[in-house]
Amino acid sequence: MSSAGPLKQMIRQFVDEIKAISGVNECALVSTDGILIGKSFEDSLSAQSFGAMCATMIASSEAAASVVNIESPLWIVVNSQNNAIILVPAGERLLIAVTVNNDVHMEGVCAHLREIGERIGGAL
Numbered sequence: 001m002s003s004a005g006p007l008k009q010m011i012r013q014f015v016d017e018i019k020a021i022s023g024v025n026e027c028a029l030v031s032t033d034g035i036l037i038g039k040s041f042e043d044s045l046s047a048q049s050f051g052a053m054c055a056t057m058i059a060s061s062e063a064a065a066s067v068v069n070i071e072s073p074l075w076i077v078v079n080s081q082n083n084a085i086i087l088v089p090a091g092e093r094l095l096i097a098v099t100v101n102n103d104v105h106m107e108g109v110c111a112h113l114r115e116i117g118e119r120i121g122g123a124l
Helices: 004-019 044-067 106-123
Strands: 024-031 036-039 076-079 083-090 094-101
Touching: 004 024, 004 036, 004 106, 024 044, 036 044, 044 076, 044 083, 044 094, 083 106, 094 106
Parallel strands: none
Antiparallel strands: 024 036, 024 094, 076 083, 083 094
């Protein structure tokens, strides 16, 4: 992609596709360095902080997995009483971060996010 216009449009389409998954409340595309690439959040300051913290969580989980000689995680879920955060790698340099209600089928959402993540990794 040579122009920012088509790149921004592609990012927006991925964000819209992720947001359309049943149960997803908000989402962000984040670089592994914590830079926000795309988001559905209205509050950009909160989204930037969320993105940076999610990049830290995925990096830490990958490091922890490496220490005990297991593969990198396919996804990470942070559960609270009513909601959860799901993190899914999207290629080598990006990740998908979403918030969901706990009543969703987590494995189904994660599988859908992984499929989108593979396409994002190949496209961006």
